[in-house]
Amino acid sequence: MAKTTSTALALILALAATPLMAQTEAAPATEEAAPADGVDTLAMGQEVGAPDGPGSTYTAATFEAWEQKCVRTESGADPCQLYLLLKDQEGNSVAEFTMFNLPKGSEGPAVAGATFIAPLETLLTAGMTLQIDQAKSKLYPFTFCAQIGCVARIGFTAEEIAAMKAGANAKITIVPFVAPDEKVELTLSLKGFTAGYAAVTAANDAADAASQSAAPAEAAPAEGAAKE
Numbered sequence: 001m002a003k004t005t006s007t008a009l010a011l012i013l014a015l016a017a018t019p020l021m022a023q024t025e026a027a028p029a030t031e032e033a034a035p036a037d038g039v040d041t042l043a044m045g046q047e048v049g050a051p052d053g054p055g056s057t058y059t060a061a062t063f064e065a066w067e068q069k070c071v072r073t074e075s076g077a078d079p080c081q082l083y084l085l086l087k088d089q090e091g092n093s094v095a096e097f098t099m100f101n102l103p104k105g106s107e108g109p110a111v112a113g114a115t116f117i118a119p120l121e122t123l124l125t126a127g128m129t130l131q132i133d134q135a136k137s138k139l140y141p142f143t144f145c146a147q148i149g150c151v152a153r154i155g156f157t158a159e160e161i162a163a164m165k166a167g168a169n170a171k172i173t174i175v176p177f178v179a180p181d182e183k184v185e186l187t188l189s190l191k192g193f194t195a196g197y198a199a200v201t202a203a204n205d206a207a208d209a210a211s212q213s214a215a216p217a218e219a220a221p222a223e224g225a226a227k228e
Contacts (some may be wrong), residue, residue: 002160042201061199064160064192068199069098073100080203082196086172092185093118094120095149095172101201103208112197117149118174119140126175128152132160132166165194 052058054074061068063082070080079100086095096117114127124142131137142150156164156202164170170188 016212066190066192066196068196070203075210075214077207078203079207080200082200091161099189109157111158112156112161114154116152116154119149120145122150122179123175123177124150129173131171134165135163137201164190
């Protein structure tokens with residue numbers, strides 16, 4: 001799946017064309033108007049968007065077929081996800097699957113979440129099914145589509161996470177839009193999943209703790225305030 005990104009570069013260049021031409025045609029400044037050595041007119045620039053700065057992503061570790069992908073933060077306690085690129089039988093990249101643990105104390109039966117990104121040519125009404133080893137398949141709906149593909153957001157119970165840790169493979173099935181009578185089956189390897197999920201959980205727990213410690217403390221009551 002090709003990933004594309006929209007940009008306003010053409011618009012910026014178009015808006016800048018006329019002023020640039022006007023500046024080019026303007027008469028050059030006289031020598032008297034220029035600074036003696038010209039040093040005061042030199043802009044030294046300011047570094048922005050460093051490739052390894054906060055907000056950038058990187059692969060922290062690899063666990064068999066899985067990758068631990070993280071986002072750099074200023075605190076150094078970086079949140080992470082477990083990532084897997086899914087390929088068909090011919091070795092073509094077809095879909096992406098990412099998993100992450102939910103914060104401790106989260107309400108609801110789900111203890112982990114996942115994002116599945118399928119090609120845009122997927123039949124959305126058919127949804128996607130996930131089967132862990134020989135367990136019964138579960139059907140999940142697609143939430144939305146974007147340029148990168150169509151996204152299904154999945155929740156996992158503690159029992160399902162345990163099954164994935166003990167399992168060998170899971171199977172994801174989607175239906176092509178151009179061939180609604182056919183099915184595309186993708187193998188979700190579970191080799192390395194246990195170690196990878198543990199690493200992601202540890203990283204996210206540390207990131208949550210760092211975020212909570214950095215939060216401002218509640219303001220203390222004003223001195224002399226009336227007691228209830």
